[in-house]
Amino acid sequence: MAEVLVLVDHVEGEIKKSTFELLTAARALGEPSAVVVGPPGTAAKLADALTEYGAAKVYVAETDGSAFLSPEVDVLAQLVERVQPAAVLVGVSADGKEIAGRLAVRTGSPWLNDVVAVSVDGAVDGTHSIFGGAWTVQARADGAHPVVTVRPGSVEAVPAPGAGVEEVVEVPAAGPSATVVAREPVVTGERPELGEASVVVSGGRGVGSAEQFAVIEQLADALGAAVGASRAAVDSGYYPHQFQVGQTGKTVSPQLYIALGISGAIQHRAGMQTSKTIVVVNKDADAPIFEIADFGVVGDLFTVAPQLREEIARRRA
Numbered sequence: 001m002a003e004v005l006v007l008v009d010h011v012e013g014e015i016k017k018s019t020f021e022l023l024t025a026a027r028a029l030g031e032p033s034a035v036v037v038g039p040p041g042t043a044a045k046l047a048d049a050l051t052e053y054g055a056a057k058v059y060v061a062e063t064d065g066s067a068f069l070s071p072e073v074d075v076l077a078q079l080v081e082r083v084q085p086a087a088v089l090v091g092v093s094a095d096g097k098e099i100a101g102r103l104a105v106r107t108g109s110p111w112l113n114d115v116v117a118v119s120v121d122g123a124v125d126g127t128h129s130i131f132g133g134a135w136t137v138q139a140r141a142d143g144a145h146p147v148v149t150v151r152p153g154s155v156e157a158v159p160a161p162g163a164g165v166e167e168v169v170e171v172p173a174a175g176p177s178a179t180v181v182a183r184e185p186v187v188t189g190e191r192p193e194l195g196e197a198s199v200v201v202s203g204g205r206g207v208g209s210a211e212q213f214a215v216i217e218q219l220a221d222a223l224g225a226a227v228g229a230s231r232a233a234v235d236s237g238y239y240p241h242q243f244q245v246g247q248t249g250k251t252v253s254p255q256l257y258i259a260l261g262i263s264g265a266i267q268h269r270a271g272m273q274t275s276k277t278i279v280v281v282n283k284d285a286d287a288p289i290f291e292i293a294d295f296g297v298v299g300d301l302f303t304v305a306p307q308l309r310e311e312i313a314r315r316r317a
Helices: 017-026 042-052 072-083 094-107 211-223 231-235 288-292 301-316
Strands: 003-007 031-038 057-062 087-091 111-115 117-120 124-130 135-140 147-150 165-168 199-203 226-229 256-260 277-282 295-298
Touching: 003 017, 003 072, 017 031, 017 042, 017 087, 017 147, 031 042, 031 072, 042 057, 057 072, 072 094, 087 094, 094 111, 094 147, 111 117, 111 124, 199 211, 211 226, 211 256, 211 301, 226 231, 256 301, 277 288, 277 301
Parallel strands: 003 031, 003 087, 031 057, 057 165, 087 147, 111 147, 199 226, 199 256, 256 277, 277 295
Antiparallel strands: 117 124, 124 135
């Protein structure tokens, strides 16, 4: 069975959920092989979890280098040449799309970008959800070792123990490049990361102001959820851009998505409509977002959200 290379996305010794989804998806194409790129000691922290989710091999590429451009492309390119994998899977993110694009050019591979499912029938096929989810499109990679970027949350991560055999990979020497002189983590608070959360509570223009966004945060905290915002809310200055959900923001697919005061423009729907359960609260009964809602309340979010929060607290008491 051909190997399927999976680039591991990790931060401070923690594997992002999207990596487990990629390992699960990889089983449909071949034998999953995790590729860990990072400073010395990184793989030791991640190996057990990767093995739990099906990694037959764990390629370890560790370096002290401080090159500004990360070595993922170089590491993956040499593995593609050596093992001729059935495919290379990378998570959809700003870094992931850049790595995938550069790798496809470097190795002469076809590239299937932002797929929500993968399969194989003589060749690797990818399923795309496009035009705000109005269309589902099948694409086929005509060529060897295709590079595939998979949308986070589109595949359910399922454990399936693998062998987890580790193999050290040499990191190619970097050429002239800029170097990193300082690093500072982004302060995100105690809430889950938006792209990783299983529950997301988002607010839109209907929230009315930055101060009133507290009602969104309070409901999110009651649920242990991440906070999101529509483009209209972000453009109005109600919430920081890094929390924008939509075509020009982040794409999320949590188990539960609660939309408060969001009308449901196609730009926003494109970033959240693959959520497993969608709950909508809006005063406008004709708001487009009701078209994709599993549960909808026509009402004032400032009345409904506090009631919902109180009910959650009562049931948890």
